[in-house]
Amino acid sequence: MKNHLPKITHRKRFAAFLFLLLAHFSFGQVPNSYYLPQNVSYDPKIPTPQQYLGYQVGDWHIQHDALVGYFKKIAELSNRVQLTEYGRTYENRPLLLMTVSSPKNLSNIDKIKADHHALVEPEKSASLDTKNMPIVVWMGYSVHGNEASGTNASVLAAYYLAAAQGAEIDSLLNETVILIDPRINPDGGERFSSWVNxxxxxxLVSDPNSRELNEMWPGGRYNHYWFDLNRDWLYTQHPESKGRIQKYHEWKPNILTDHHEMGPNSSFFFQPGIPARTHPLTPKKNIDLTEKIGKFHAEALDKIGSLYFTKEGYDDFYYGKGSTFPDVQGCIGILFEQASSRGHLQETQNGNMSFAFTVRNQFTTTLSTLKSARNLRQELLDYQRSFYQEKNASPVQSYVFGGGNDPVKVWEMTRILRQHEIDVYEVAKDETLDGKSFKKGTSFVVPLNQPQYRLIQGIFEKRTTFEDSLFYDISAWSMPHCFNVPYSEVKMPLTLGTKLTANDFPKGKVIGKSAYGYVFEWNSYFAPRAAYELQKKGYKLKVATEPFTGVIEGGTKEFSYGTIEITAGSNQQANFESLNTLLQTLAERDGVNFYGVKTGLTPTGIDLGSSYFAPIRQPKALMLTGYNVNPNDAGETWHLLDTRVNLPLTMADITQTNRMNLEKYNTLILSSGDYSALEEEKIKTWVRNGGVLIAMTDAVNWVVAKGLSPVKIKAIPADTSAPKPYALAERYKGAQQIGGAIFQVKIDPTHPIGYGFKENTLSVFRDNTIFLEKIKDPYNAPLIYTNEPLVSGYVTERNKKLLKNTPSVVATSFGAGKVIVMTDNPNFRAFWYGTNKLFLNAMFFGSTILSGVRGGED
Known part of the structure; x- marks a missing residue:
């Protein structure tokens, strides 16, 4: 197959024969011997999965309550097992971690954990004796809920490790601590298993057109809010990830397996992936050890006749993925990809493939992983120790971040860093670096002279040169740019202040009590949540479209565009007497400062009764969902509004929307998707009557095609270069895509879309090739790409040229309504805090945008 695994080449033909034979054999119920090694005996007091569940593994897709029950039963009966619940999902399902080792090790597990964690602490690790130290292996299954063979294999793994008897299993458990995470995504897994069962x-019906094999939108891949949890290992925005990463750092495993599925017409993949697509911060030794481990997988899969491949398709670049996250922390991440049966049986180009067959491959490589861990135990332990003993060789000595106008985003950045056991310090004194001001008390230092220096670099660095131009996932994720927080790369020694031992939420205050009214700035990340809470309780709000100076307790204060006012004059029907008490609660909860104003007459700028204070409509939003809508992008919007703004969002499928009365909604959201089935005239009439339509990424295509916006999309020029070899076609076409990179735009803070932003530039995330032509009236383009837009990530010169100086956001009128198009995704993966405000501004302030260049009509 490949020269690094030479002994399998002569077996390919025999393996293909066995694949078809075994797949055929496993269409019906299979015996335990189909899965389990038969050269050992099994403890009869531990029930087999079939005895406990009432069916054989592979006959049905296990549901989560049954999985939890079986793991609890094993923990109850086996002295080799400890079971921990490390969190709850959004749907309140338990997340489990089973620890398996010898009874002797389990009785001393806290010391083993402490000794193992000391491997990553250079001041302690040199004295550790790795000859007698157990290795730690983390087995993670089915982060994508509809890739179910992994979870069902975890049931077999738990049984085997608890019940197998003999010298070999005793030796394995004496030398190994095994951590089983049986279902990383219970909500998605339950959605999928319910569908296929x-x-x-x-x-059994194997026809790929079968309803069983084509689950309903959004599918079981995602968690409750339709997020891909395999992209959340680094920035931990979801409860599943937060709990799992806490356990990861408690243990610092040596091997972490990540069991997935791929298309049914493939076979079985295990790493290494494509070497040129490995992140440069990952040591070459990691790849070497991955190859050594791979030989154990090849040997095991050869024995059962399964086809497989390596060094193709998959990469190890983005550190937010499960199989790559460990690689920057002295651990070996291993990705497994099994061709999916999706249901219980499916026709493939390799013949009919049963669910049982897919489970068997995942369980087989579970055992081969454990065998490799035992055989390479000391080498892997020594590798982890040496990984953390190496010193930072980068000219950057520390990163300083903070300041800006939003301490909430700084607080969240700090939470993430500290969750990854990264030391964060206060700045010792006020600093001016790269022309930016970093004040003591609001700014922080992350020195690279600490064990996690590689991870720190992976989080903060900007990278624009690459060995390969194709990426399985995004090519840039620099944290300060994601959060729009000022930062500086420091290449000189910097005195450190106090090391953070806590990270308290930056509560706001109510400054002065007023019978006239209050104002608050739109700077805080949670200002929209405070605004919506006030609207929900009946208070009418207005937004300043011009700056002013307010008379407040202790003197005066300048307030900028986007400041919100709540005055007694505008709220005569509301209980204004109780407002101060409510504001106290919101200030602490949302990190917002509320200022009592003594008078409506201002020393400078607009007065509080000016018509330049525009009324804010309470958002009543509808988002289109269903087939042809990207679940990730739609889920990001749902999650933002539901969990961070506390704003109820109605979601309806396109066909349902075509039948609905839209009058109760004032905001319509089109996330990435194909809206060709949407009734054009219905939407035009709704916008014309005063609705605000927000279209993001490729939804812009539909809006432009229907004449709702005057913008024009650039035609991408055809490739007229010299003929290229056919074999390079896929690579060339893939390189022309923007798989995920960071770009800089100029932002207008005086435009309602730019309210609350302090600087005149902003980093945005882009993963599409929709380029807009320049528009005639620049006042309707509050965000425009700079002349040199690339900040970090990969983009071709052609695409960079198409992008520069073009609009990123355009807001225009259509009748009495507004149409706001955004070529970029402001809510990407929940961790792009820096641009969430753009989307929320469109929701809260879209109706206040003055008419300029209009769409198809007045």
Whole structure:
């Protein structure tokens, strides 16, 4: 197959024969011997999965309550097992971690954990004796809920490790601590298992067109809010990730496996992936050890006749993925990808493939991983120790971040860093670096002279040169740019202040009590949540479209565009007497300062009764969902509004929307998707009557095609270069895509879309090739790409040229309504805090945008 695994080449033909034979054999219920090694005996007091569940693994897709019950039963009966619940999902399902080792090790597990954690602490690790130290292996299954063979294999793994008897298993458990995370995504897994089990026939149907094999939108891949949890290992925005990463750092495993599925017409993949697509911060030794481990997988899969491949398709670049996150921390991450049956049986180009067959491959490589861990135990332990003993060789000595106008985003950045056991310090004194001011008390230092220096670089660095131009995932994720927080790379010694031992939320205050009214700035990340809470309780709000100076307790204060006012004059029907008490609660909860104003007459700028204070409509939003809508992008919007703004969002499928009365909504959200089935005239009439339509990324195509916006999309020039070899076609076409990079735009803070932003530039995330032509009236383009837009990540020169000086956001009128198009995704993966405000501004202030260049009509 490949020269690094030479002994398998002569077996390919025999393996293909066995693949078809075994797949055929496993269409019906299979015996335990199909899965389990038969050269050992099994403890009869530990029930087999079939005895506990009432069916054989592979006959049905296990549901989460049954999985939890079986793991609890094993923990109850086996002295080799400890079971921990490390969190709860959004749907309140338990997240489990099973620790398996010898009874002797388990009785001393806290010391083993402490000794193992000391491997990553250079001041302690040199004295550790790795000859007698157990290795730690983390087995993670089915982060994508509809890739179910992993979770069902975890059931077999738990049984085997608890019940197998003999010298070999005793030796394995004496030398190894095994951590089993059986279902990383219980909410998605339950959604999927319910679907395929409900649509299973007694006579299995293998036709790929079968309803069983085509789950309903959004599918089981995602968690409750339709996020891909395999992209959340680094920035930990979801409860599943937060709990799992806490356990990861408690243990610092030596091997972490990540069991996935891929298209049914493939075979089985295990790492290494494509070497040129490994992140440069990952040591070459990591790849070497991955190859050594791979030989154990090849040997095991050869024995059962399964086809497989390596060094193709998949990469190890983005550190937010499960199999790559460990690589920057002295651990070996291993990705497994099994061709999916999706249901219980499916026709493939390799013949009919059963669910049981897919489970068997995942369980087989579970055992081969454990065998490799035992055989390479000391080498892997020594590698982890040496990984953390190396010193930073980069000219950057520390990163300083903070300041800006929003301490909430700084607080969240700090939470993430500290979760990854990264030391964060206060600045010792006020600093001016790269022309930016970093004040003591609001700014922080992350020195690279600490064990996690590689991870720190992976989080903060900007990178624009690459060995390869294709990426399985995004090519840039620099934290300060994601959060729009000022930072500086410091290449000189910097005196450190106090090391952070806590990270308290930056509560706001109510400054002065007023019978006239209050104002608050739109700077805080949670200002929209405070505004919506006030609207929900009946208070009418207005937004300043010009700056002013307010008379407040202790003197005066300048307030900028986007400041919100709540005055007694505008709220005569509301309980204004109780407002101060409510504001106290919101200030602490949302990190917002509220200022009592003594008078409506201002020393400078607009007065509080000016018509330049525009009324803010309470958002009543509808988002279109369903087939042809990207679940990730739609889920990001749902999550933002539901969990961070506390704003109820109605979601309806396109066909349902075509039948609905839209009058109760004032905001319509089109996330990435194909809206060709949407009734054009219905939407035009709704916008014309005063609605605000927000279209993001490729939803812009539909809006432009229907004449709702005057913008024009650039045609991408055809490739007229010299003929290229056919074999390079896929690589060339892939390189022309923007897989995920960071770009700089100029932002207008005086435009309602720019309210609350302090600087005149902003970093945005882009993963598409929709380029807009320049528009005639620049006042309607509050965000425009700079002349040199690339900040970090990969982009071709052609695409960079198409992008520069073009609009990123355009807001225009259509009748009495507004149409706001955004070529970039402001809510990307929940960790792009820096641009969430753009989207929320469109929701809260879209109706206040003055008419300029209009769409198809007045």
């Amino acid at each position: 409900a649509n299973k026939s007694q006579n």
